[in-house]
Amino acid sequence: TSTRLLQDxxxxxNRFVRLSAPWGAGAALxxxxxxxxxxxxxxxxxxxxxxxxxxxxxxxxxxIATDKAGRDTRVAAGRFKxxxxxxxxxxxELRAYGMTQQAGEQILGTASLYETAQRRLAVGSSWxxxxxxxxxAAAVVAVFVTTANQSAPLMALALLGSIGVLDAAGTLIGTLxxxxxxxxxxERLEPLVSQPESNISEPLQSRIEIGDQYVLxxxxxxxxxxxxxxxxxxxxxxxxxxxxxxxxxxxxxxxxLTQVSPQQARAxxxxxxxxxxxxxxxxxxxxxxxxxxxxxxxxxxxxxxACLAPRILQSPQGLNMQLGENARYLxxxxxxxxxxxxxxxxxxPFLVLDEPTEGLDAATEACIIERLDNRLKLTxxxxxxxxxxxxxxxxxxxxxMVTGRDSxxxxxxTVPANAENHSSSRVV
Numbered sequence: 001t002s003t004r005l006l007q008d009x010x011x012x013x014n015r016f017v018r019l020s021a022p023w024g025a026g027a028a029l030x031x032x033x034x035x036x037x038x039x040x041x042x043x044x045x046x047x048x049x050x051x052x053x054x055x056x057x058x059x060x061x062x063x064i065a066t067d068k069a070g071r072d073t074r075v076a077a078g079r080f081k082x083x084x085x086x087x088x089x090x091x092x093e094l095r096a097y098g099m100t101q102q103a104g105e106q107i108l109g110t111a112s113l114y115e116t117a118q119r120r121l122a123v124g125s126s127w128x129x130x131x132x133x134x135x136x137a138a139a140v141v142a143v144f145v146t147t148a149n150q151s152a153p154l155m156a157l158a159l160l161g162s163i164g165v166l167d168a169a170g171t172l173i174g175t176l177x178x179x180x181x182x183x184x185x186x187e188r189l190e191p192l193v194s195q196p197e198s199n200i201s202e203p204l205q206s207r208i209e210i211g212d213q214y215v216l217x218x219x220x221x222x223x224x225x226x227x228x229x230x231x232x233x234x235x236x237x238x239x240x241x242x243x244x245x246x247x248x249x250x251x252x253x254x255x256x257l258t259q260v261s262p263q264q265a266r267a268x269x270x271x272x273x274x275x276x277x278x279x280x281x282x283x284x285x286x287x288x289x290x291x292x293x294x295x296x297x298x299x300x301x302x303x304x305x306a307c308l309a310p311r312i313l314q315s316p317q318g319l320n321m322q323l324g325e326n327a328r329y330l331x332x333x334x335x336x337x338x339x340x341x342x343x344x345x346x347x348x349p350f351l352v353l354d355e356p357t358e359g360l361d362a363a364t365e366a367c368i369i370e371r372l373d374n375r376l377k378l379t380x381x382x383x384x385x386x387x388x389x390x391x392x393x394x395x396x397x398x399x400x401m402v403t404g405r406d407s408x409x410x411x412x413x414t415v416p417a418n419a420e421n422h423s424s425s426r427v428v
Contacts, residue, residue, distance in 0.1 A: 028168030035161030039147045039154040046142040047162045051169050054135035058128050058169070065124030073121050076114040083110050132170045139166055206268065206349040206382065208239070209251040210400075214415040218349045221376070221383040222415070223396030230402045231411040232386045233274065236352050238411070239384075241265050248410050270346035270381075274354045276339025278327040283312055284319040286327070286338065291345040298345060305375050306341035307367040308334060333360050340368070344375065350382040357392050365391055 029051060037044035087094065087103045094103050139162040147155045206218040216222050224232045237243040239250060241262035250257045252265060270290065278286045287299050299319055303309040311334055315321040327335045340356050356372075357365040369392055376383055376395075387393050400415035 024168075026168075029165050032161040032163075032165035032168065035164065036143070036158045039143075039150050039158035039161075043143055043146040043158050043162075046146055047139050047158075047165050050135055050139045050142060050162075051165045054131060054166065055169050058131045061124070061127050061131060065127050066121060069117060069121040069124050072117040073114070076110075076117045080107075080110045080114045083107060132166060135169070136163065136166045139163070207253050208268075208350070209254070210413065210415050214398075214400075216350075216382060216384070218382040219376075219380050221385065221396040221398070223393040223399045224384065224386045224402055224413070225388065225393060225399060226402035228388070231405040231413075232402045233354055234405060234409070235402060235411040235413060236271070236354065236384060236386065238409075239265065240269050240271060240352070244409065246410050268348060269350050269352050269384075270343045270348040271352045272339045272343035272354065272356060274358070276335065276342070278323060278335070278338070280323070280325050282317070282320045282322055283338070286323060287319075287342050287345055290342045291347075294345055299341075302341040302344040305344055305368075305371040306337040307364055307371065308337040308341055333364070336360070337364075337368070347379075348381070350384060351376070352384045353392075354386045355388070356385070357387065357389060365389070368392075369395060 033044050033048050033051075036047045084107055087107060094100050140159065143155065143158045143162050147158050150158075208216040210216065224235065226232055234243060238245050238257070241257075241260075245257050247256055247258045252260050252268065257265070279289070283303075284296070284299055287302065288294055291298065296319060300309060303312055311330075312318060312321060321329075323329050327338060330338060336356070336359065340353065343351060343353065353372075357368055360368070372392075373395055375381075383396065385392055385396055393399060398415065400413050403412045403414065405411050
């Protein structure tokens with residue numbers, strides 16, 4: 001995904017560079033026609049007509065031969081790079097299972113699709129080059145015919161002007177050969193940069209309404225249980241606009257979730273997902289993603305509350321300990337606790353923790369639960385906690401059960417009613 005994103009950004013950069021091409025080409029076309037006019041008005045008209053026909057033909061050729069090929073090249077390149085990096089990351093497993101040959105064949109198959117798309121784009125560009133060559137030849141012939149009675153300097157001036165006209169037109173047409181790939185990149189980047197309109201001008205407070213009965217405020221704690229795959233993670237990721245949001249029974253400060261912008265929603269939460277991702281850098285650099293201005297004392301406090309400080313203290317570098325790519329120098333449980341420490345550092349009304357103790361031994365789990373309880377009492381944060389394990393759920397005041405999702409992606413969650421002794425079940 002990151003490889004494809006970088007590739008698309010490069011394409012957008014080319015688009016901005018080429019925005020001036022039509023203006024430059026227009027100026028060059030006008031200058032060339034003026035030069036031809038010094039020799040003969042007929043020459044100027046003929047060269048202008050040839051240039052116009054060339055542009056029309058070349059645009060048609062571009063639409064037929066290069067637009068789709070450019071799009072296909074962009075898509076195929078992204079797919080090839082994604083597949084290559086994915087399989088390279090799984091190289092040890094592929095070797096262990098004897099799948100290296102199949103993986104190589106898969107990569108070659110994807111590379112072949114990319115090569116085919118590139119070949120089609122090259123053929124389309126060649127047709128554009130042929131059009132320019134023919135137009136150039138026609139313009140030279142027209143100059144010789146229409147300036148036969150003129151002096152040699154004027155004929156040379158007209159030739160220079162005609163070449164300038166066709167060269168400028170060629171520059172303009174050349175930008176069209178990249179139009180397909182740029183359009184494909186724009187289509188993929190659009191969902192990342194476009195944001196839904198929000199008519200909420202004030203910052204949201206700390207009130208999450210689920211269904212018609214349940215309200216979660218700061219200092220309150222909601223645990224979510226249910227079978228694997230029922231939609232617990234989907235629910236919290238929709239809450240933070242990390243997945244497509246569907247209209248339903250989740251409201252923030254009385255506003256339907258679809259009416260709240262991603263920035264407004266995410267400001268309420270500090271999130272520790274099941275599989276946290278880390279940058280290649282130090283412990284401190286990864287922790288400060290959540291709190292760029294945090295002091296070292298704050299980082300150590302978060303590590304203590306995540307029961308990870310003793311492990312970091314073992315390194316002579318301490319907070320400057322290098323973690324490697326995606327924290328590969330830490331174990332799975334240590335990466336989980338590092339993600340937990342990072343979430344602790346963000347001052348948000350609610351902590352959202354997805355399986356924070358999964359895969360940990362009983363002693364470490366007990367340490368995390370005790371310190372999490374103390375931290376919540378100290379900070380006054382609310383808590384939304386997903387877990388299959390009973391021990392962390394005992395931290396929560398209320399337990400909701402997630403039972404599944406419908407075809408629209410809405411999650412069916414049963415939560416206790418705040419004011420009455422019955423449950424409220426509502427698709428959200």
